[in-house]
Amino acid sequence: MHVTHLSLADFRSYPRVEVPLDPGVTAFVGPNGQGKTNLVEAVGYLATLGSHRVSSDAPLVRMGAERAIIRAQVRQGDRQQLVELELNPGRANRARINRSSQVKPRDVLGIIRTVLFAPEDLALVKGDPGERRRFLDELITARSPRMAGVRSDYERVLKQRNTLLKSAALARRHGGRSVDMSTLDIWDQHLARAGAELLAQRLDLIAAVQPLADKAYEQLAPGGGPVALEYKPSAPGEAHTREDLFGQLMAALAEARKQEIERGVTLVGPHRDDLQLKLGQLPAKGYASHGESWSYALALRLASYDLLRAEGNEPVLVLDDVFAELDTRRRERLAELVAPGEQVLVTAAVDDDVPHVLSGARFAVSEGAVERV
Numbered sequence: 001m002h003v004t005h006l007s008l009a010d011f012r013s014y015p016r017v018e019v020p021l022d023p024g025v026t027a028f029v030g031p032n033g034q035g036k037t038n039l040v041e042a043v044g045y046l047a048t049l050g051s052h053r054v055s056s057d058a059p060l061v062r063m064g065a066e067r068a069i070i071r072a073q074v075r076q077g078d079r080q081q082l083v084e085l086e087l088n089p090g091r092a093n094r095a096r097i098n099r100s101s102q103v104k105p106r107d108v109l110g111i112i113r114t115v116l117f118a119p120e121d122l123a124l125v126k127g128d129p130g131e132r133r134r135f136l137d138e139l140i141t142a143r144s145p146r147m148a149g150v151r152s153d154y155e156r157v158l159k160q161r162n163t164l165l166k167s168a169a170l171a172r173r174h175g176g177r178s179v180d181m182s183t184l185d186i187w188d189q190h191l192a193r194a195g196a197e198l199l200a201q202r203l204d205l206i207a208a209v210q211p212l213a214d215k216a217y218e219q220l221a222p223g224g225g226p227v228a229l230e231y232k233p234s235a236p237g238e239a240h241t242r243e244d245l246f247g248q249l250m251a252a253l254a255e256a257r258k259q260e261i262e263r264g265v266t267l268v269g270p271h272r273d274d275l276q277l278k279l280g281q282l283p284a285k286g287y288a289s290h291g292e293s294w295s296y297a298l299a300l301r302l303a304s305y306d307l308l309r310a311e312g313n314e315p316v317l318v319l320d321d322v323f324a325e326l327d328t329r330r331r332e333r334l335a336e337l338v339a340p341g342e343q344v345l346v347t348a349a350v351d352d353d354v355p356h357v358l359s360g361a362r363f364a365v366s367e368g369a370v371e372r373v
């Protein structure tokens with residue numbers, strides 16, 4: 001699958017821009033702060049309904065404008081589709097597919113898939129567990145778009161359950177009116193049901209990604225591994241099937257209930273889990289060097305790319321400002337690995353940062369103009 005045309009209105013720094021794209025490698029080159037990342041961020045947004053840089057939509061809308069529009073023409077084999085998202089911060093976003101507005105934003109998922117590697121990815125290794133959970137869950141959704149529904153069910157139930165626990169905790173602390181806790185059992189069931197589904201997908205994904213990440217790390221930094229991905233659940237146990245995971249979560253919720261009511265928050269479930277990344281015998285977080293952490297994050301993205309391709313879901317690979325961070329050897333290895341991809345979008349400050357193997361289309365990006373050179 002590849003994008004044949006990208007069109008933005010009031011997205012980030014662009015009042016309007018039209019970018020025709022070819023399969024193969026396309027490099028966006030220009031000085032800092034000219035809008036290169038803004039272009040690839042828009043493609044990433046269509047694939048994940050989120051930005052890799054910010055957690056809310058407001059910064060994505062051009063200063064002074066009310067809404068932003070991202071539109072892309074996508075080709076999958078012989079099939080062409082036009083996808084469009086309208087971002088309305090503070091109100092619901094809107095989507096159109098082939099000009100039909102009878103769709104929800106979530107229906108756009110799966111039309112475009114991306115694997116995006118950017119400097120922010122260092123947080124995958126060095127950052128909070130939430131970064132690694134997002135990595136897993138975005139990849140789960142890229143493999144199976146219906147999982148977006150499961151994720152949003154889980155988030156909704158979690159929010160409602162937390163509201164109930166919080167009011168119970170406040171009532172306990174301040175001796176207010178007691179709270180009716182009879183619905184908590186029902187929330188437990190819903191939370192464990194969606195949670196088990198999400199957990200099963202995460203465990204399946206980790207098993208598939210692990211050997212690919214190890215192989216990618218070895219290619220980037222020979223002899224530096226091995227790398228191992230270990231899931232650290234908040235509800236401990238050995239379960240793997242959905243039904244067993246459901247039972248495991250229900251048991252852990254029962255055990256944690258007293259503490260949850262005291263603290264007013266849900267302490268068990270996929271939202272509290274972590275993915276531990278090990279390099280050799282040590283956890284990468286806190287031990288790996290800057291260069292090792294970079295290679296690790298990159299290996300995770302390359303593994304994601306390999307996995308989606310192997311499963312027949314060829315994604316667009318986006319390499320945002322990454323070559324300047326790598327030494328010559330790693331830069332060339334990476335370039336050789338990704339050069340055969342169906343579509344690879346690269347951003348760089350200067351031409352020399354783009355390895356020669358990645359010859360293809362070039363656009364100069366300067367002061368809001370994107371021109372083919």
Ligand SMILES: Nc1ncnc2c1ncn2[C@@H]1O[C@H](COP(=O)(O)OP(=O)(O)OP(=O)(O)O)[C@@H](O)[C@H]1O
Binds near residue numbers: 037039062
């Ligand atoms: N909502 C917005 N409204 C207007 N301008 C914005 C908005 N968001 C970001 N910008 C501007 O976009 C520019 C940054 O663009 P971008 O991040 O794409 O730069 P870049 O070319 O990738 O630079 P670098 O090489 O430094 O990574 C900045 O000048 C910033 O002020």
